[in-house]
Amino acid sequence: MPTNRTHEKRERSRRWLGQPQQQQPTQAVQPSFDSHSSLESSSQEPAEAQNESTAVGRHWAQVSSSWRTHHSPQYASMVVPTGNSDAPIHRWFHLKEAYSKDLLPSLLALLPNIVTNDRSLTIVDPFSGVGTTMVSAIEQLRSGKISRLRGYGLEVNPFLQFVTATKTSSALNGAAPAITTLASLVACAQKTRVAPEELPSLSTFGNERFFPREHVEQLVALRRAIDEADIGDADRNWARLALAMTVEPASRLRRDGRTLRYEDRAPLAPYEVFVRALERIAEDVPELALPSGDVQIRHGSALNPGWGVEPGAADLVLFSPPYPNNIDYTEVYKTELWALGFVANQDEFREQRQRTLRSHPSVKFRRELKYPNDARGGDVTKLIDPVIGEIPSDSRYAKSLERMIEGYADDMLTVFDAAYKALRQGGFCVYIVGNSVHGTSEAPVMIASDVMLARLGEIAGFTVESINIARTLPRRRIDSAFVRESLVVLRKEA
Template sequence: MTTTAHDLLEKHYYQIESRYSILSSGKYTTLVTANGNSATPIHRWFRMKEAYSSEMLGQVLNDTGLDGLRTLRLVDPFSGSGTTGVSAGDLIRRGDLDESRVTAMEVNPFLHLVSRAKMSGHMVGPLRIQTVAGHIARRALTEQDGLTEIPSLTTFANPDYFPTENLRNLLALKASLTTILRETSDAATSDLLHLALASAIEPSSNLRRDGRALRLTAGKARTNPINIFLDAVETIAHDIDKPRIPFTASVSLQDSRRLPQPVQPSHDLALFSPPYPNNIDYTEVYKLEAWFLGLYSSSEDFSLQRRQTVRSHSSLRWGEQYGFRDGKNVKLIEALLAPVLDAIPDDRYRRGRQEVVLGYADDMLATLRFLHASLDVGGRMAIAVGNSMHGKAGNDYVIASDLLLAQLAEVAGFHVDKIDIARYPKRRTARSAYLRESLVFATKERQDA
């Protein structure tokens, strides 16, 4: 029987896996998705289906032995919708923690706003944003402040995508919100109202977020954006109508791969979910909100932002610059990736897909080195990640991100404690045992990597 590149890749993964403690505890089966978040205060403010459950942090603390801490210092290099940080505040409100300090980073400007706004929900205490929002809505209904310019993204100018009346209401809301916010310097109020406005954009269009794209949906039920805005504010006001807690969080618009060293080791836990190498460009997926809020002003801004993201998709040609090739572990990393590169079918997509494998490993290693420097000795790390299948049936291959990240974590100086397999997504065409979602657990055992 001929040994194929697919067979060699599966054998390669088996050999890597044999080095680690692999289990399927069942604890994370429902936690690796946003299960329950849509009904949970603060987490529900802007739904991202790519998020994990608000209950994830508590389970990770239990599994890492950090559940005895009363003060938690937490770092998240891919803040996304802010689930990790907001969950720390949840634990304080439940009495499971006395205090928490969260350091988070996000390179996508819209998701940075989402994270920042959500985490402020545990820090601001009650705000009279309903009164402000009602004032904004009344002015928008009469177009008292006029209309802002239509964003230069062509999607907004197409009535098939945005019905004319709904677009006018959105533009009037933005104009009135901008006018009213000139009278306040409160950053939290501004963030929360902008998040409420963002919540009204997709639902008032004929578009629907579907996996890696925005799709035109005939007959989609639409709602007046002013009503959606007011409903979102009502939800936010309800969720923040609580006393402040000893919770502090900073969410910086920064790239953890490119932060200057040295970093002060001052955290107990890193919990995060990086982009999976599954060909989803999140800059593209959340472009409506970012463009409408003015976070991009030109196609050049948008293109630059796409190129600042993790190399997890092949919709761009990334080039062949890899920092790991200048390091002492280059041979180890090349040996780790070679069977994956060899398994990529020899077609017109081959080079782009190879750039993703090499670029993703390079980006993750840079992030893991940053996290190693950020954690105290004895600090723990938990990575929620999904493996992805590529290529056509019969000529497909899996990128086993959990195993690749485990090996890269060792290169960065961590000891890998275990890999807990959360679930196996159902794919009838899958030929691999490694198509799964997992939690990779690791410990920083010494200061020097």
């Protein structure tokens, strides 16, 4: 039986869904980021709402009815990591969920007045991942497209923060690693005896189906050799990154969506993979430093106030947040977290999960919802209750899905508040997000994250410039126009 609280939400959602705002059909327009026009109200329901087969789909259509929505296939290759795996520095550690290195140059060419008159750019990415935004910004500086750069990145996963910090420092400061010296770390590792108690306590490393015991010992020996070597900080970071690039190839595991999957293949020899990774790094590091660039990559949460950015200083906030699709990135990158020593035991691992965005139900988060006590809480409730109200009460996932939707909305409103504070007047907040379908084919629950986040941005004070549908996603459980991935442009009005 549903709880009283859930029952109240169902009743509210029925009232809201049964009394839609009346808007005119969405019109086809050419993509443009500088238009402030919106559709005028009329007595007709939006075209998208007429075509949606579920109440939740009609709700999302109604919420987005006054915004400019474009089919923008030119962004299809940019919302995925096209070209990153072959590009210098970007290729050092691949993130399947990243966007393309080509996205930022495209945005700088299209967003009006985003680069200031003196050709400087201040950019913020509160979900830095493996550094696509900041490395791309440094490339714009190195190519002369901008003359000065200030970048601020945040990443809650300490391993990914390390990857981004190493990439950006290398792109800015130049000076290729001493490859001969670093390659000699293998000889040191080969002389190292690894005691059983030194092996990572993560059970994945103890499963010889996933990792041959010899390979785990070699990874530990390499880490010890790196930690004890008499080398500079830059060389040590390059060696640690090369070790991270070695972990997955040395196993029979492959990162795939929300999990690590077993793959029946021969694991590669760790020492050989490590040396090849060092060679790749040495090939990519530029020779000269860039004195006109300042990029700071902090280990911290996008939920922290301020982001370390002076209020009103940023020209552009660009990010792709975790989607509310049950993927726990702490789990996906756990082998690197443990192999490099960022977590040492299950307690630390659980605490790291607690710090993540509430986009997944793999942990019961301790932090309380803030929006019910916020003056804007009613707007958030009206946004998400029609979705929560459609969750089948007899589903064993009902409560966890409800908590995820509430927590995700709560967290992302905090993010947009921080973005609004960081941006100058006339600055842009751009995000990429994919929508997701939960539940069953008989009772699908659509979370249209592009629309949900745009409305949260609006609640935080932004104007929704446009939702640009980059690509449609496989429709496994529902026939809806909202099964898609989008690039959304918000603006802080001047």
